[in-house]
Amino acid sequence: MLVYIARRVLQSFVVVAAVVLIVFLMIFLSGDPAVLMLPPDASQADIDALRVTMGFDQPLYVQFLRYVGDLLQGDLGDSWRLQAPALSLVLERIPATLQLGLSAMLIALAVAFPVGIISAVKSNSWFDSGAMVFALLGQSMPSFWTGIMLILIFAVGLGWLPTSGRTGATSVILPAVALGLTLAGRNARLIRSSMLEVLGEDYIRTARAKGVRERLVVGKHALKNALLPVVTVLGLELGHLLGGAVIVETVFAWPGIGLLAVQAVNNRDFPVVQAVIIISALMFVITNFLIDIFYTWLDPRISLVKP
């Protein structure tokens, strides 16, 4: 088990290091940062002066080494626009991102699990057909469209909820539903197909033959074994959510990491873009590391298997 964990930690470190390198290099492909930071009427002298002030005149490898050195000390640089450390700008967005991401996941699971399980148990029934149509619709509708329709119906039309912003306890409902519907559709279908596969196994037939109650057959024996692929996907989805749901945050003006990333890209605020990507990658890696550990509880055989 310790070897398994150590292996996962090393892999996570390699992933984060690769992200740091790629992020650093990608930024410089979008144009001269000194030019992009200044208004269009800036003179060449201003551009040259800024290049020196910001260190852009140094060779690329020097800039990278300096960047990594600062990173290891927890310094992700200062925002070029917002007069604050890039890291603090990202960290102050995390509560909003967590609130939205976890709410969306909660909605998704609350819908996907009962729908997926019942569809599998009552496969080829009316419920199953209807549920899968719902799941396909949920998966097909783009979240920005769903979001705008929810705003028009529930905020503008009915006046029940705020249109946008993080203005109170109810303001998370619409964006979480917009995000959660897509996840619910996808996970309901996955849970259904995984359950169907497990319910067809010999040990399930044996359990039924022994007279085990159906609730225990489904809830204990089948579900736990069906969870492996589902947990994999949920881990990836949760990682993405915690990195910021860019589209939904933009539609609902939700002040999370995703919206910060969009603003930073528009403003060519490179330190903030880099900080967002690195923190998002870290959250993704940590989430999936925890999922990997969770696997070993679901299936203890996993930690004993050599790569």
Next chain:
Amino acid sequence: MSTFSYLLKKMPRLRLLAASAATAATLLAPAAANAQEVDRVVLSAGADMLTFNPLDVYVYVPDRMLISHITDTLLRWEAPGKLIPWLATDWKYIDDLTLELKLRQGVKFDNGEPFNAETVKFFYDSNNDPNIKAFSRTNHTWVSHVDIVDEYTVRLVSKAPFPAGPAQLAIAYMVPPGYIKEVGWDGYARKPIGTGAFKLVEHVRDDHITLEAKTDWWGGPPQIKELVYRPIKEEAARASAVVAGEVDVGFDMPPEFIPMLQGSGQVDVKQVLSARTYIMQMNTVKPEYRLNNAKLREAITYALDTEALNKAVLAGTGSPAAFLSQSMVGLKPDLKPIKQDVERSKQALVDAGYPDGIDLVLDTSEGRYVKDRELAEAIAGQLSAVNIRTVAKPMEWGLLQKKRNAKDMDDLNLMAWGDVNSDPETMNSRVLASDGPQSLTVDPELDALMKKIGTTVDPEVRNKMIAEQQDLMRAKNQVAFLLHIGIITGVSKKMEWWNPIANETYYFYNVKK
């Protein structure tokens, strides 16, 4: 009818049904909780505030708009082209290089510091200090130094005549020297104070900014007690917030949302032509470039139907442009937008030596200006119809800038230029001059004329030269002036007294009810 309009038309019945249900469902916030108080105004545009630092600021909405409520400028625009006294009560050129200002007395900053000649000197000295980060430095570098005559009289001295100087005073936001020495410019940017009608209460990034009125402001207590700004990037969400009554003034509404806003019955759509104009540049940077052929430029200019472009692309919210802006100093009153003349265009193309037509590429940004990509594609279509086979090449703004800096632009480039000062100076020096950072034009005759315009202080003499420039450009078509861009705002009926203004210098105080 759009989906949005259809849904809203159906909403009243749904609303009635829901109201009955809502009396029992008290857990959900009822519609009344979103109503705006009379003395509170909520504004919204697409981006959050970047900075409160006047040396760094260059975005008009929301940055300059909100800064101008916290602190004051030396002069102020009452209307495009009309400057009025503000913190400077009087101004005059005492020679070609020196602009003397008389300053308003008895004005204090929020921390008690007085506004006086030292304040003005501090501002310009800071702007000219290369160790201080100032992204909008170029707006104020025309002042090489400030001489203090007495406590309320200063002289702004420039190295060369700069007739557009007074206009630049309308964006010279005064800051307290003592406070800045204490907290630094970054500290000021986080917690600004000023002489303005409002003070900053809080700024929650990407969520809201709240300003509170000052009852002891030198200009009299503002009409509005609380001003709130909410950045809502997505246009549909912003329009929805205006319709739902959560926002009182929604800026930068795209034309396709006009039916939705008007259809609600709660919102007025107020439009005005902005100071920003679409211009199509023609690349003559190198002598061998084909666009150096004046007849070819004529063929391109007269192939365009700007009325149709306005109708099809901007939904009629813009206006064909004769020159830079309708409020520009020296604008010839008889100068009309060029009307499409297909026969003239075709003949000019033949005279240019291209009887079989020509293939051109039109660069454009994507998403930088309203409908920029769509406009470029429409222009390419109009040109292709007269055998000037044009391909529009939209690209992300950063890449376009990279291309420009590498002097690698294609034959044509679509851009928009703002004239908030009602003066051609910045267009001339940045977009038209051979050494301008945004220019694709090399024309020594135009350069010489623009240089004289830029250094002549006498307004009568200068206006005559500006008229000459219009004639010269109409004869040689160095660029094609296309469309003035419209500003579309969704305004709550409770704000019926407020109107947008072309140069986007918006104020929410000192308004007569």
